[in-house]
Amino acid sequence: MPSLMDTAPPGGTAVGANPKNLPDPASVQIVPARHYARWAAAVAVVVLLAQFAHGLATNPVWEWGVFGEYVLSETIVDAVWVTLQLTAYATVLGFLLGTVLAFMRLSRSPVLQSVAWTYIWIFRSIPMIVQLVFWFNLSALYEELGVGIPFGPVFWSVDSNSLIGTIGAAIIGLTLHQAAYAAEIVRGGVLSVDHGQFEAAAALGIPRLRQIRRIVLPQAMRAILPTAGNEIIGLLKGTSVVYVMAIGELFYQVQVVYGRTGRVIPLLLVATAWYVVLTSVLSVAQYYVERHYARGANRTPPPTPLQRVRRFCTPAHLPAKSPGDTR
Amino acid sequence: MSDVMVDVHGVHKNFGPLEVLRGVDLQVHAGEVTVILGPSGSGKSTLLRTINHLEKVNRGWISIDGELIGYRRAGDKLHELKEKDVLRQRTHIGFVFQNFNLFPHLTVLENLVESPVSALRRPRKEAEDTARRLLDRVGLADKTDAYPRQLSGGQQQRVAIARALALSPKVLLFDEPTSALDPELVGEVLDVIKDLARSGTTMVVVTHEIGFAREVADTVVFMDDGVVVEQGPPAAVLDDPRHERTRAFLSKVL
Numbered sequence: 001m002p003s004l005m006d007t008a009p010p011g012g013t014a015v016g017a018n019p020k021n022l023p024d025p026a027s028v029q030i031v032p033a034r035h036y037a038r039w040a041a042a043v044a045v046v047v048l049l050a051q052f053a054h055g056l057a058t059n060p061v062w063e064w065g066v067f068g069e070y071v072l073s074e075t076i077v078d079a080v081w082v083t084l085q086l087t088a089y090a091t092v093l094g095f096l097l098g099t100v101l102a103f104m105r106l107s108r109s110p111v112l113q114s115v116a117w118t119y120i121w122i123f124r125s126i127p128m129i130v131q132l133v134f135w136f137n138l139s140a141l142y143e144e145l146g147v148g149i150p151f152g153p154v155f156w157s158v159d160s161n162s163l164i165g166t167i168g169a170a171i172i173g174l175t176l177h178q179a180a181y182a183a184e185i186v187r188g189g190v191l192s193v194d195h196g197q198f199e200a201a202a203a204l205g206i207p208r209l210r211q212i213r214r215i216v217l218p219q220a221m222r223a224i225l226p227t228a229g230n231e232i233i234g235l236l237k238g239t240s241v242v243y244v245m246a247i248g249e250l251f252y253q254v255q256v257v258y259g260r261t262g263r264v265i266p267l268l269l270v271a272t273a274w275y276v277v278l279t280s281v282l283s284v285a286q287y288y289v290e291r292h293y294a295r296g297a298n299r300t301p302p303p304t305p306l307q308r309v310r311r312f313c314t315p316a317h318l319p320a321k322s323p324g325d326t327r
Numbered sequence: 328m329s330d331v332m333v334d335v336h337g338v339h340k341n342f343g344p345l346e347v348l349r350g351v352d353l354q355v356h357a358g359e360v361t362v363i364l365g366p367s368g369s370g371k372s373t374l375l376r377t378i379n380h381l382e383k384v385n386r387g388w389i390s391i392d393g394e395l396i397g398y399r400r401a402g403d404k405l406h407e408l409k410e411k412d413v414l415r416q417r418t419h420i421g422f423v424f425q426n427f428n429l430f431p432h433l434t435v436l437e438n439l440v441e442s443p444v445s446a447l448r449r450p451r452k453e454a455e456d457t458a459r460r461l462l463d464r465v466g467l468a469d470k471t472d473a474y475p476r477q478l479s480g481g482q483q484q485r486v487a488i489a490r491a492l493a494l495s496p497k498v499l500l501f502d503e504p505t506s507a508l509d510p511e512l513v514g515e516v517l518d519v520i521k522d523l524a525r526s527g528t529t530m531v532v533v534t535h536e537i538g539f540a541r542e543v544a545d546t547v548v549f550m551d552d553g554v555v556v557e558q559g560p561p562a563a564v565l566d567d568p569r570h571e572r573t574r575a576f577l578s579k580v581l
């Protein structure tokens with residue numbers, strides 16, 4: 001307590017009040033604490049991992065030869081391409097529709113609010129697989145899709161199955177499903193933006209759409225991206241359900257191959273490997289997109305992984321570059 | 328006497344059952360500085376926000392340079408304007424917030440350029456030149472590429488003032504521009520406002536800085552409980568108030 005130390009006689013026993021007991025700070029050597037239990041745990045985990053890796057490499061059930069044969073084969077690579085396309089379309093279209101729905105829910109019009117709310121309610125209630133099968137069978141319900149006056153005459157129409165096609169039906173199903181979730185993610189992001197930002201934009205007379213695009217959404221992105229990243233990765237793997245529609249995406253194609261050859265385990269490994277690779281790419285992309293939208297959020301932006309590595313390799317007493325220099 | 332720039336006429340405003348403005352009349356002449364004083368909750372911010380239509384009035388009207396704000400008159404009816412037209416009207420009215428409200432994801436320069444380019448459709452090059460000139464005027468020529476969060480509070484508020492000026496507004500409204508600042512940063516912001524006052528910018532300033540009011544104001548307005556209690560030159564209102572409520576308020580803050 002400072003009040004006691006103030007009154008203590010010079011050279012008293014209060015801790016810190018007598019620097020004479022301590023050596024010169026320049027020559028002091030600091031000995032870090034030793035964490036024996038932590039080391040033991042680390043050794044145990046490493047041994048277990050090594051055992052697992054050894055089993056993976058040497059146990060014949062994995063049939064790595066078969067894996068190698070198929071992982072880059074044309075059938076599989078084509079299937080990966082289909083998976084990527086389904087993911088890309090459903091992400092872009094789903095988030096576009098979701099953003100529209102989010103702003104409908106945030107609008108002042110009770111009609112738009114209720115429509116958006118109902119959409120989200122319904123499409124979050126239907127399991128994706130049910131919806132996909134539903135769209136697949138659409139032509140059984142509406143044999144023709146037409147353009148005309150509502151409840152009135154039809155000017156133009158097509159056979160709905162030929163218009164949509166199986167891939168189209170899958171994209172529609174994934175998109176409509178994704179949009180319901182995206183709407184809530186975008187709405188959460190918009191709600192996280194400080195109210196003063198809306199007022200400042202309004203007070204400056206910035207046109208409404210421009211306010212949303214230039215002021216609100218970029219700031220909302222900070223809250224949107226982590227959840228959106230989850231959603232997109234979920235969607236990438238979620239596309240595997242469309243195997244029920246006999247679309248040649250990754251999981252369907254893998255099943256076709258092992259149905260033919262009986263090599264179930266190595267082909268499931270092929271699918272796993274591809275899903276891991278694609279997810280990793282998405283995760284890295286997410287990191288950089290998040291970084292982009294974080295500009296201005298902190299006084300000093302955090303270092304990039306490269307800068308972090310460089311700093312780690314530079315001796316601590318020689319600071320390479322202050323973080324402020326990075327811009 | 329110079330032209331009336333801001334004309335507030337019999338304005339009433341209530342939030343639900345709470346009557347916050349109870350018939351406010353106020354005239355601000357072109358090139359003059361009006362300082363509004365008053366206790367907390369007296370309706371100063373609300374009045375300022377009705378002037379640029381961030382709040383709608385329940386009764387009465389406001390005009391700027393002869394143009395009705397938020398409404399269009401046809402015969403003896405007032406028609407509410409569409410949002411687009413209100414936004415256009417706001418480009419004539421600069422507003423400086425207590426919490427600055429700079430756009431944190433845009434650089435200082437982009438903060439200043441955004442509204443002239445998108446709302447007034449000025450060419451970007453021209454808007455940038457104006458922005459640099461204004462930043463120089465508020466003493467921040469070296470901060471064009473900084474992000475707002477890299478600036479001190481006083482610097483942020485000076486950027487906010489420059490941002491409001493970038494639209495060359497007819498009148499500037501300040502809502503307690505120095506209340507969010509540390510005491511040692513208040514001076515630099517007040518200096519900028521004083522400089523604007525000298526150059527003949529029409530301003531309405533809500534503040535608790537009595538010294539500033541005495542030095543800069545052409546008119547001091549004292550508000551209490553949703554009405555203007557008294558107004559006049561600073562010497563009259565601050566040194567020789569006629570109303571008991573003004574005297575009571577001044578004795579507390581001086």
Ligand SMILES: Nc1ncnc2c1ncn2[C@@H]1O[C@H](COP(=O)(O)OP(=O)(O)OP(=O)(O)O)[C@@H](O)[C@H]1O
Pocket residue numbers: 342345347365366367368369370371372373374
């Ligand atoms: N949106 C709102 N809804 C309900 N009440 C409100 C709203 N805005 C303001 N008020 C009320 O109106 C009254 C006047 O508020 P106002 O902000 O205008 O006061 P002020 O004079 O600016 O006070 P201060 O000096 O503290 O800023 C207060 O009682 C406040 O609670």
Ligand SMILES: [Mg+2]
Pocket residue numbers: 371372373502503
């Ligand atoms: Mg206020």
